[in-house]
Amino acid sequence: MISLGIEGTAHTIGCGIVDEYRILGNSSDTYKNPKGGIHPREAAVHHADHVSEVINFALDKAGIKLSDIDLVSYSRGPGLGPCLRVAATAARAISIKTGKPIVGVNHPLGHVEIGRKLTGAKDPIMLYASGGNTQIIAHINGRYRVMGETMDMGIGNLLDKVGRDLGYEFPGGPVIEKLSLNGNKLLNLPYSIKGMDFSFSGIYTASKQLLKNGERKEDVAYSIQETAFSMIMEVLERGIHQVSKKEILVAGGVARNRRLREMISTLGKELNIETFLTDDEYCMDNGAMIAQAGMLMFQSGRSDTVETATVDQRFRIDAVDVPWIIDSPIDSKVDEGAESIIQECNFLGRNALRKTRIRKDYRDPTLDTLIRKERIKREATMIYKMNELGIPVPIVYDIDFSKLYTLYEKIDGEKLSNYLEKGGNTVPSVLEELGESIGIIHSKGITHGDLTTSNILVKEDEPYLIDASMGTTNSTLDELAVDLYLFMESLRVVSRDPETLFRYFVNGYSRKNSEFELVMEEMNNLEKRRRYV
16 A cells, blocks of 8 residues: 655645555655744745645655555644645645545654654554654553643743744754753753643743853753753653553654653663664654554544545544554553662561662763652652541651662552452442542642552552652642542553543542532643643
């Protein structure tokens, strides 16, 4: 099968042609705004002016005629409306002229599938890092799921904004990367992770102030990369431990950054899993990725008509069925997490666990030590607060900040993820009891901060909260909602009916938190605020 794909989500208009085995031809042209950034209508005019030539050039490279193709695919979204419409119009015109079927493709799905085609990755967890978005994606239960993503700007947008503030032309990412090579001072920037999501807006605001204060631009660039990339790596690693994928795939424009690639390779070596880095040329938006994803969709029974071949600016990758991937089995380890090693030991005759915070070689050493010490301190504080409220938690026996470990009471239970997988008549009551515990701490302004099925143990049908090292004691409504949203997302990983399980949880939660309706409303708003383009 020969598939022709047209990409037009943002600044690039491209055409690619693929078959089942290789890329036959690929061509693109990029809109550049001399004032920086991207003007949607101007970009769309650029795309309309160049779409015919990129299609013809791709056909010439492939050595075929338009009549030789079997399928035309286009980027349905997410993206900028005027740009998307140019690509869709061109695809519909080709479909009408040739009589060939047409398929609308999710843009991030294209990045995943061209990466798999080029690298040979089978079932990876993927870091998609671009100008408009940053996501951690993994295939679970028939679809690619967004396990974590930016809640404001994409990582590329952050780098472009800083580059523009420094007086450089778009794109700013390569400039920041080059400047960082001469940076040698780690400056204090917000390290903002909420659940499995991250926020870069605080880094941007703080970096502007650092530049005003006279800090060297090289040190600011270095600090931005080290802080922002470390946040991404942490969420990526936690995602790996949740779904047990044995491969990492990276794509998107920012994936060309050498420091980010070095971090990902280091993480892969630490976890002893394969790392696949998409070729630089195909990290950027391109038509071949749309052609590849469209071909897989069509071969799986999905197609559109000229009438239904529309665009969707907020098109989510997790709205697309992906039956061509076979999931890897989830291997939930109780003695190892993304941040720690757990070892059984004895404390004054009691069964205990030693939780040692692991050094992360991909992080700047100074940043790494600060994070590990802060997490130890915060976790002990959160457990103390929860224990005061009567919430089932392990007892903290001892803390050693020099060796970065904590001694805990050993809870002879199993992870909630395993408990739910086995099912049983007690599942509803356990989830309701868990909901009550979270309702109690939320009513006091306390959040867990990392409320996933991996951080809850079930002992004799009683749920215990563990690993609250990212919680807060004076939480905003948004932070309370993040707790619930993260728990719902983690249920989607382990169950094909997460909505029913979550209803049990909410039944208990509503009994103990009088403001549960406000929290639920805010949780529902989180989906709308998550990034799409």
